[in-house]
Amino acid sequence: MEPSKVTAAGLLGSYDPGIFYDEMFTSGGEPRPHCVPFFDELAQMGTPQFEECRRLADLAFLLQGITFTVYNDGLGTERLFPFDLVPRIVPRADWDRIERGLSQRVIALNLFLQDIYGPQRILKDRVVPRSLVLSCRHFRREMIGVNVPRGIYTHIAGIDLVRDSSTSEFLVLEDNVRTPSGVSYVLENRLVMTRMFPRAFLRQEVLPVHHYPAELFQILRAISPRSGDPVVVTLTPGAHNSAYFEHSFLAQQMGIELVESRDLIVDADVVYMKTIRGLTRVDVIYRRVDDEFLDPIAFRPDSLLGVPGLMSAYRAGNVALANAIGNGIADDKAIYAYVPEIIKYYLGEEQVLRNVDTYLCSRPADLSYVSDHLDQLVVKAVGESGGYGMLMGPWASKSAIDEFRVRVRADPRNYIAQPVIPLSRVPSYDPATGRIEGRHVDLRPYCLYDGDKVIIVPGGLTRVALKADSMVVNSSQGGGSKDTWVLRGDT
Amino acid sequence: MMLSRIAESLFWMGRYMERAEETARLLDVHFHTLLEQSQQTYLLRWDSIIRMSGEHERFFELYGDATPQTVFEFLGFREDNPNSVVGCIARVRENARTIRDRISRELWEDVNSFYHRIRGFRAGSELLAGPHRFCNEVKFSSHQFRGVADDTLTHDEGWQFLRAGRALERAEKTARIVDVEYHTLLEGRTEHQPDHHQWMAVLKSVAAYEMYRREFHSSIEPRRVAQLLILHPSLPRSIRFNIAELQASLQAISLAAPGTYANEAERLTGKLHETLRYDRVEDIFDRGLHDFLRDVQRTCRHIGDQIARKYFYYAAA
Secondary structure, three states: OOOOOOOOOOOHOEEEEEEEEOOEEEOOEOOOOHHHHHHHHHHHOOOHHHHHHHHHHHHHHHHOEEEEOOOOOOOOOEOOOOEEEEEEEHHHHHHHHHHHHHHHHHHEEEEEHHHHOOHHHHHHOOOOOOOHHHHOOOOHHHOOOOOOOOHHHOOOOEEEEEEEEOOOEEEEEEOOOOOOOOHHHHHHHHHHHHHHHHHHHHHHEOOOOOOOHHHHHHHHOOOOOOOOOOOOEEEEEOOOOHHHHHHHHHHHHHOOEEEEEHHHEEEEOOEEEEOEEEEEEOOOEOOOOOHHOOOOOOOOOOOOOOOOOHHHHHOOOOOOOOOOOOOOOOOOHHHHHHHHHHHHHHHOOOOOOOOOOOOOOOOOOHHHHHHOOOOHHHEOOOOOOOOOEEEEEOOHHHHHHHHHHHHHHOHHHHEEEOOOOOOOEEEEEEEEOEEEEEEHHHHOOOOEEOOOOEEOOOOOOEEEOOOOOOOOHHHHOEEEEEEEEEEOOOO | OHHHHHHHHHHHHHHHHHHHHHHHHHHHHHHHOOOOOOHHHHHHHHHHHHHHHHHHHHHHHHHHOOOOOHHHHEEEEEHOOOOOHHHHHHHHHHHHHHHOOOOOOOHHHHHHHHHHHHHOHHHHHHOOOOOOOHHHHHHHHHHHHHHHHHHOOOOOHHHHHHHHHHHHHHHHHHHHHHHHHHHHHHHOOOOOOOOHHHHHHHHHHHOHHHHHHHHHOOOOOOOHHHHHHHOOOOOOOOHHHHHHHHHHHHHHHHHHOOOOOOOOOHHHHHHHHHHHHOOOHHHHHHOOHHHHHHHHHHHHHHHHHHHHHHOOOOOOO
């Protein structure tokens, strides 16, 4: 490697942007114009001062209980979701394009869901294969012909983007339109950052994110089946769920009740919650419980998280759910490959943000290619998320690859494969070396859809693979998060 | 509009926090008083502390003897003893966590940091250091909890449930302490001189020693201790004071007019309050102190059941 041109002392001493696209530095090692103010801030800090900021930030997260629990003793050990203090900074022009691309995508996916659970035009026109949709594990026959309030299925979408180092272009990696999580970290990360780096915020105009809960509440209110002041609640699986902090955070920020299934009861197709004054009717449920656990009568009979009769109340139009049931067909990883056609079919537009090239193992030609090139590809199970059911070919052992080949051949519909995208990097602190080094990132913005327009809080959750050279950003695999700054202008 | 589950969590937060504090107080005062006693009494008295905690069966399953070490570990730290200090704080926090959207951020952070602090203590090293450091931490953190709750929560029904839980727990605990102490210190005794230091310890454990001095200006007489702890109208840990608190919070929840009751929990509370207001200590001793205190404890348990039945439980759908 060539010696770096980055000259700041201490923390950044010998920062090497490497062969990847670096979000803060040019390949020559100069800070990009929009990153200069924060770079100046870092350049003035020594490692001990930075360590102190880190310690304070971690303490703030610990005291607020923003932790997830690992059970290996009686009481459970709580871990912090690692937070890296160097923000990812996005200039306005990049963001505008992202915003247009996400809006287009969310609207198209919503139209797709309306169509699939309605007239199924796109299947009749053979744009998307019928067999692919009907064989999807998350396809819900019970939803056919149900009139969802205002025709909205995807009230909340979290769409994962990556930036390809070879072209510096943002690509869509996957869609999450069931119960995407992580938005609470966006808000909490920002709060901590404004405390740690007040000067940086004074020098640059960073677009705010804290209106998210208010926007979400408006979306939820608007789908109430009753006129007047609706009762809106958040439904959580309970305090042991790994995203419980987020459920309670959002309920608190929206000023609505956080309920568990045992707080709800359905009588004559109307949902009620149990209060100290008796039963109170519920109009809208922002549910953070998966489809199959929502109602033990309609779906999994063994579910303890569900409310018996909820599906029937939903079908009767007496309660609204966000997101709708059955959305899993729209974020199925095999359907993903058809999203460019889906956008064209419903909107007559080209996609603004491109997909990553995808091989569908259900197509014989793709399957044979994938089988022969597993060591170069990323293979994913179509219905999974969170980094589960995945093979990272170039890093996998021969035996893992052979085992995956058997699984893919046994159930081709269940797998897709993609080339490895060299993810862009953002400078991140490595506590082992006490230095800032490049680490790979992705970006998950959160999109809210009111049936008319898509509202996106500027930024989103930047997830970072904190292990050197790792491309896996999931928290279960050593990933952390960063604050994402969208600037009002381009610098 | 308050979910039953949330009201129940607040009620139990009030109870568990109080239970943790009472236990810490007992451990602290007795440990330091008994340092000055003869070996025989020393052993005997740890036994009664275990009985005050209501966990003697569990204790004797786990340990052979009630020694300072075993009692301190069991009541202070054992995580498999749900009524240990650490166990109670863990449950306060667990309850707070499941309703954190409904309590103030300050209260949640207070409870959470208390929990993390308390998990940093270890039974062995604390006992060597003298348990005062640990017990004091619990005591003042409990006071702080109350202050943060009073100053950052809306004084709505939820806050009333928290207050009701604390008052009920405290009334029941004081009844138990007086009951066990009387049994141990009087009925088992053959000597004549009253056990001055141990009655002092009882008073100190419920923060009533200075009050006793001001009220009676006399040496410590068991009967007056009982009078103070059962009947005093304004001593914050007397049974009467706490039953009055409980009555006030239940009426604030139901909005029943003064002198009336809206449910069985309020009827039982009101009835007990009247007894405590109009009985003299002689009346209680004439009827038998032990029976009286047993009745108080039983009534407290019924009140707890009735509150749950009225506000927390719904018949299965």
